[in-house]
Amino acid sequence: MNAPLTHGGLLALAMSLALPVVQAAETDKVPTSYSPVVITERFDAIMQRMAGDKAGVMQRHRELLEQRYDLADKPADGVKMTRGKPIQSGVRVKLADGASWEELAGLSPEQIREQQRFPLGFMPLPHPNHPEGGMVFPQFQIDELKKIENRDLTRFDLDFDLPEHFLPEFPAPIFLTTRPDLGDVSQGKLVNIRNYFELFNGILNPKQLEGLRLLVTTFPQQQFNATDDRRSEHPHPGVACLDCHANGHTNGATHLAGDVRPQKFRHRIDTPTLRGVNIQQIFGSQRALKTVEDFTEFEQRAAYFDGDIVTAAKKGVNVLERGSQVHFMGEFQALLDFPPAPKLNVEGRLDPAKASEQELRGEQIFHGKGACAGCHVPPYYTDNLMHDLQTERFYAPQEYNGVMAVGDGPIKTFPLRGIKESPPYLHDGRLLTLEDSVEFFNLVLQRHLSQQEKADLVAFLRTL
Structure with a gap:
């Protein structure tokens, strides 16, 4: 005869029956497309915990950068951006000991993948803290902005990662398609809500001026907002469009594309320049938005909030009115011109009377053996298409520092006009110099350029 169950026996039985259910709930988590909406941890505890982890997070990322790149400040001789900042020279991506670029270029993609010899610096670049993500601004x-507006874009959990000498000059010059006679209209200042009217009244029409006002107006954003789900120490008014696209160009600020889930599959995005949007037909590094108005509205509704419409509603998304506000913002952006290129003729080709022999050789390689012009078509050096380089041919899927590298997918053909002023390169900024870019495409597209041909090609790119 079975013994009767005591109170303790009933409790033990209940616990034994419930335990597998609890364990399953903890271990069998269902992937979700949504960010957490309800924050149950106190903000001061969140900030203390994440600020305490910051040094370790940044050290881990710094080690990845140093493993991949030569981060030293090595300016190119006699080559500067418009306002005088030197551009960086040399291939910065490191190869394994004893390897050479010539040897690597002689291998097939299959051999490189099998031997695990694809340079680490050519792999997708993770966010400084990829599992966390979000906008991060150069110091x-x-x-x-702290000096001008008393607005602080510091994150308590992260700092920007790339050294300043690899970034565009700041503040960047501004050239307008409507007033080329004025040259740089920025007066060497960072355009912001307090000076935009003074700088542009009498140069822009009222619609364009209103568009610029909206571009320097702050709106709530995922990491910078007034809720307890933020990464600023104090409740925050938000971010302006030109906080990343500083002076209509780029300052190198980074975040993660909001198009993909789960988090580890999201791509880091280097802020693209807005120069020359008037000649472009697709917008966004990998989104293929069809108009600058689409791009403007998308940034406010989605990119500001990691593509999550639920947290956007919680944090105060600003829905722009398409017929006026978005149109005005787009109209101003369409005025932003490329910097002058004095060695190019009206067709975007080198003027032999102004170019050096090396630059002319580089142009021949660009249009010939290098086949660069197949995508980068003069005069603006874009075909307004997207192309998939299929970089996954060169490496097996792998996870590191919170990112899952499985290939890059289709990438917009960025215009190369003014390219020397827009480092770092590729959609995620993994290529620090033009020399890195030439080595990357020489390998990935198997062009088999010689050392001299690569140097000539870099010389040509610096003239654009």
Whole structure:
């Protein structure tokens, strides 16, 4: 005869029956497309915990950068951006000991993949803290806005990662398609809500001026907002479009594309320049938005909030009115011109009377053996298409520092006009110099250029 169950026996039985259910709930988590909406941890505890982890997070990322790149400041001789900042020279991506670029270029993609010899610096670049993500601004942008507006874009959990000498000059010059006679209209200042009217009244029409006002107006954003789900120490008014696209160009600020889930599959995005949007037909590094108005509205509704419409509603998304506000913002952006290229003729080709022999040789390689012009068509050096380089041919899927590298997918053909002023390169900024870019495409597209041909090609790119 079975013994009767005591109170303790009933409790033990209940616990034994419930335990597998609890364990299943903890271990069998269902993937979700949504960010957490309800924050149950106190903000001060979140900030203390994440600020305490910051040094370790940044050290881990710094080690990845140093493993991949030569991060030293090595300016190119006699080559500067418009306002005088030197551009960086040399291939910065490191190869394994004893390897050479010539040897690597002689291998097939299959051999490189099998031997695990694809350079680490050519792999997707993770966010400084990929599992967390979000907008991160260079220190010079943070310092300038604190001085001008008393608005602080510092994150308590993260700092920007790439050294300043690999970033565009700041503040960037501004050239307008409507007033080429004025040259740089920025007066060497960072355009912001407090000076935009002074700088542009009498140069822009009222619609364009209103569009610029909206571009320097702050709106709530995923990491910078007034809720307890933020990464600023204090409740925050938000971010302006030109906080990343500083002076209509780029300051190198980074975040993660909001198009993909789960988090580890999201791509880091280097802020693209807005120069030359008037000649472009697709917008966004990998989104293929069809108009600058689509791009403007998308940024406000989606990119500001990691593509999550639920948290956007919680944090105060600003829905722009398409017929006026978005149109005005787009109209101003369409005025932003490329910097002058004095060695190019009206067709975007080198003027032999102004170019050096090396630059002319580089142009021949660009249109010939290098086949660069197949995508980068003069005069603006874009075909307004997207192309998939299929970089996954060169490496097996792998996870590191929170990112899952499985290939890049289709990437927009960025215009190369003014390219020397827009480092770093590729959609995620993994290529620090033009020399890195030439080595990358020489390998991935198997062009088999010689050392001299690669040097000539870089010389040509610097003239654009």
